[in-house]
Amino acid sequence: MEFRIPKAEFVRGLRLAQSIADRKSTMPMLANVLLRTQGKDKLLVAATDLNVSLTAELKSTNTAEGGLTVNAKALHDLVVSAPGDTLTLKRTDNHWAEIKSGKVNYRIVGMPDRDFPKVPDPREVTFGEVDASVLREMIDRTLFSVCNDETRFHLNGVLFESSGSKARMVSTDGHRLSKVERPLPGGPQLSAGVIIPKKGLLEIKRVLEGATTAKLAVKTPHVFLQNEELSLAVKLIDAQFPPYEQVIPKDPKRSVVIDRALLVESLKRAQLMSSETRGVKLSLAAGTLTIASDNPDLGEVREEIDSDYAGDAIAIGFNPKYVIELLGQMTSDQVSLSLGGELDPGLWRPLGADDYVGVIMPMRI
Amino acid sequence: MPAPTIAHVDLDAFFTSVEERDDPSLRGKPVVVGGSVKRGVVASASYAARVFGVRSAMPMAVAMRLCPQAVVVPHRMERYAEASAGFMAILRDYSPAVEALSFDEAFLDLTGSERLLGDGRAIATAIKQRVVRELALVASVGVAPIKLAAKIASDIDKPDGLRVITPAELLPFLHALPTSRLWGVGEVTQDKLATLGLRTIGDVARYPEAALIARLGPVWGHHLAQLARGEDPRTVVAADAPVSVGHQETFEDDVTDAHDLEPILLHQADRIGARLRRADLRAGVVVLIIKYDDFAQHTRRTTLPDPTSDGAVIARAALRLLRDVAIGAQPGRRVRLCGISTTSLEARDAPRQLTLDEGQRAKGERLGDVLDGIRGKFGAGAVKRAVHLADDDE
Numbered sequence: 001m002e003f004r005i006p007k008a009e010f011v012r013g014l015r016l017a018q019s020i021a022d023r024k025s026t027m028p029m030l031a032n033v034l035l036r037t038q039g040k041d042k043l044l045v046a047a048t049d050l051n052v053s054l055t056a057e058l059k060s061t062n063t064a065e066g067g068l069t070v071n072a073k074a075l076h077d078l079v080v081s082a083p084g085d086t087l088t089l090k091r092t093d094n095h096w097a098e099i100k101s102g103k104v105n106y107r108i109v110g111m112p113d114r115d116f117p118k119v120p121d122p123r124e125v126t127f128g129e130v131d132a133s134v135l136r137e138m139i140d141r142t143l144f145s146v147c148n149d150e151t152r153f154h155l156n157g158v159l160f161e162s163s164g165s166k167a168r169m170v171s172t173d174g175h176r177l178s179k180v181e182r183p184l185p186g187g188p189q190l191s192a193g194v195i196i197p198k199k200g201l202l203e204i205k206r207v208l209e210g211a212t213t214a215k216l217a218v219k220t221p222h223v224f225l226q227n228e229e230l231s232l233a234v235k236l237i238d239a240q241f242p243p244y245e246q247v248i249p250k251d252p253k254r255s256v257v258i259d260r261a262l263l264v265e266s267l268k269r270a271q272l273m274s275s276e277t278r279g280v281k282l283s284l285a286a287g288t289l290t291i292a293s294d295n296p297d298l299g300e301v302r303e304e305i306d307s308d309y310a311g312d313a314i315a316i317g318f319n320p321k322y323v324i325e326l327l328g329q330m331t332s333d334q335v336s337l338s339l340g341g342e343l344d345p346g347l348w349r350p351l352g353a354d355d356y357v358g359v360i361m362p363m364r365i
Numbered sequence: 366m367p368a369p370t371i372a373h374v375d376l377d378a379f380f381t382s383v384e385e386r387d388d389p390s391l392r393g394k395p396v397v398v399g400g401s402v403k404r405g406v407v408a409s410a411s412y413a414a415r416v417f418g419v420r421s422a423m424p425m426a427v428a429m430r431l432c433p434q435a436v437v438v439p440h441r442m443e444r445y446a447e448a449s450a451g452f453m454a455i456l457r458d459y460s461p462a463v464e465a466l467s468f469d470e471a472f473l474d475l476t477g478s479e480r481l482l483g484d485g486r487a488i489a490t491a492i493k494q495r496v497v498r499e500l501a502l503v504a505s506v507g508v509a510p511i512k513l514a515a516k517i518a519s520d521i522d523k524p525d526g527l528r529v530i531t532p533a534e535l536l537p538f539l540h541a542l543p544t545s546r547l548w549g550v551g552e553v554t555q556d557k558l559a560t561l562g563l564r565t566i567g568d569v570a571r572y573p574e575a576a577l578i579a580r581l582g583p584v585w586g587h588h589l590a591q592l593a594r595g596e597d598p599r600t601v602v603a604a605d606a607p608v609s610v611g612h613q614e615t616f617e618d619d620v621t622d623a624h625d626l627e628p629i630l631l632h633q634a635d636r637i638g639a640r641l642r643r644a645d646l647r648a649g650v651v652v653l654i655i656k657y658d659d660f661a662q663h664t665r666r667t668t669l670p671d672p673t674s675d676g677a678v679i680a681r682a683a684l685r686l687l688r689d690v691a692i693g694a695q696p697g698r699r700v701r702l703c704g705i706s707t708t709s710l711e712a713r714d715a716p717r718q719l720t721l722d723e724g725q726r727a728k729g730e731r732l733g734d735v736l737d738g739i740r741g742k743f744g745a746g747a748v749k750r751a752v753h754l755a756d757d758d759e
Contacts, residue, residue, distance in 0.1 A: 149670050172721060174671070175718050175721065177721060277715070279716070345721065361720055362719055363716055363719065364719055
């Protein structure tokens with residue numbers, strides 16, 4: 001096996017490969033990246049942690065066929081620091097790789113490519129072309145509220161529902177829920193939602209970087225994403241997502257519209273004075289919203305914001321981090337908060353046509 | 366400043382007294398409360414059993430040799446905990462400073478209470494009467510200016526004792542006692558003192574402290590000299606809220622199959638849930654404790670997403686932890702003891718983040734509250750999980 005490849009092209013594939021390759025796995029092979037020539041002018045680069053798999057078809061000039069695996073991180077760092085614009089890589093005896101770039105010669109130890117796990121083949125699925133920025137935005141708006149507790153694996157990802165024209169993403173960590181809906185023509189036609197794990201979504205975001213369109217497909221048990229020569233296959237979480245509609249309040253009794261930037265600023269100030277277990281208190285009375293927090297070890301803060309509120313007075317506690325993170329994903333100038341009682345979930349929406357809601361359970365204070 | 370007044374209150378033969386109270390047919394018989402006959406130790410012996418030389422903490426096998434006719438009763442911690450809670454509640458009516466030493470024993474600082482409630486003897490008498498009336502149990506009380514003397518005084522006229530040592534009586538009382546009565550003096554120190562010719566606390570008091578320090582070291586020498594002078598620096602420390610609630614069990618025969626531990630852990634989790642609810646607490650961390658046949662102890666811990674007092678939630682966490690523990694028939698993998706401990710306790714009404722499935726969560730705890738009520742009324746065995754029915758002999 002021997003090929004020549006432009007450094008920039010190689011780095012593009014290896015950058016993602018080394019982020020996916022699993023250095024901590026008990027299977028040493030998973031820390032490696034697979035390099036395999038395809039015909040005369042293509043190099044297959046693949047990496048997997050068995051849940052997220054990357055395959056990249058890079059342009060190369062192949063002079064001898066074959067394959068090899070080497071440590072992904074080491075190869076990436078080495079290629080990035082190589083002096084020349086092109087590199088040649090040659091497999092030698094005992095699966096060593098010899099790399100030449102400019103006047104530098106490297107030899108790094110490798111493993112045979114036949115031991116590399118089989119990765120899902122993107123050529124076997126039918127893709128639809130979607131707007132990459134919409135997909136990215138939907139991920140951003142749900143990723144932050146994914147549950148990180150591994151014992152609740154059904155919540156360790158984002159629920160993705162897609163009709164072929166519209167798509168929906170929902171995530172929840174048990175304390176809050178985010179739901180976004182967007183037109184997504186070209187998206188897969190799914191009869192039921194699928195759960196895409198958090199790590200996979202992070203890699204999908206990486207692949208989407210700089211793209212205007214991307215190809216998307218769901219073929220159980222994977223979701224596939226393709227951006228030019230990079231293909232990602234993410235293993236779906238095989239579980240039932242909870243019936244999320246049930247926790248979205250249907251017709252809360254009280255509602256108030258607030259300036260989003262003002263509220264975020266105020267919450268950040270209150271957060272400085274709040275203790276982790278107590279949160280901040282939002283008190284609504286006719287015409288005003290008071291944001292207050294106190295910390296027995298520190299002190300207290302109170303701030304009044306004008307509001308259009310006309311209902312009866314209510315005070316409710318929230319974890320400021322949850323509200324700030326949610327409002328940070330909204331873009332409208334104004335947001336609405338709808339409330340039932342002080343122990344009922346708060347429903348946050350951007351004012352306008354943006355089809356996005358956040359549900360946050362209050363803190364009992 | 367007036368001398369402090371400290372009471373030491375101790376329930377007589379607590380576990381066996383509870384058993385005799387609950388089952389009058391046991392009264393007057395040599396009753397021994399303990400776990401397993403093979404492996405257990407005596408948790409409590411009635412006075413009728415003590416006549417035969419049976420003592421607490423004695424291996425059960427030895428006790429059975431000394432007193433073969435003893436009636437062995439398995440311990441029922443729930444009943445004792447219940448009686449103990451009633452006991453401590455009575456004590457707290459007489460002083461805010463109650464330091465529980467165990468289920469059946471506590472120090473009270475009566476220094477401030479005397480002005481309101483009468484002198485030490487009056488309070489001690491009142492406590493004894495209420496314990497009889499409300500709990501049908503018998504307490505012995507010692508009252509003294511220091512903890513050391515109060516504890517000795519409660520013991521000296523047991524059972525049903527009441528001894529008051531006034532500040533003037535303190536030194537004569539202490540000095541007549543053997544050195545073994547000094548706090549911290551075991552057989553080894555006792556022998557050392559005996560070689561110096563010191564047999565009573567009075568002997569120690571008359572011995573120069575410097576010489577005592579030279580013989581026993583600075584810490585011990587000073588400690589004993591101080592106690593012998595009637596100075597006990599220990600104050601009554603009211604217990605803080607508990608830092609953990611747990612339950613564990615040593616098995617008669619080692620367990621070699623993890624599945625066999627499941628119903629046991631479930632039962633332990635249920636009991637922990639009940640205790641948390643009784644104390645109006647929730648736990649945020651669950652720790653699984655496994656001790657192997659070679660006495661190696663392993664613990665695994667997990668933080669719950671949301672604190673709970675629901676036994677089912679605690680059990681689920683413990684069973685999940687159990688999956689990471691190697692259990693088998695080979696030596697070193699056989700389980701001798703398993704248990705659960707819960708920590709990161711917080712008050713049930715503490716501020717907390719509510720969850721989207723709050724209704725579901727609240728249901729588990731409410732069910733627990735209802736079961737607690739039924740068990741409180743009809744006994745611990747009134748309601749059981751189906752998996753535990755097979756344990757019943759009835």
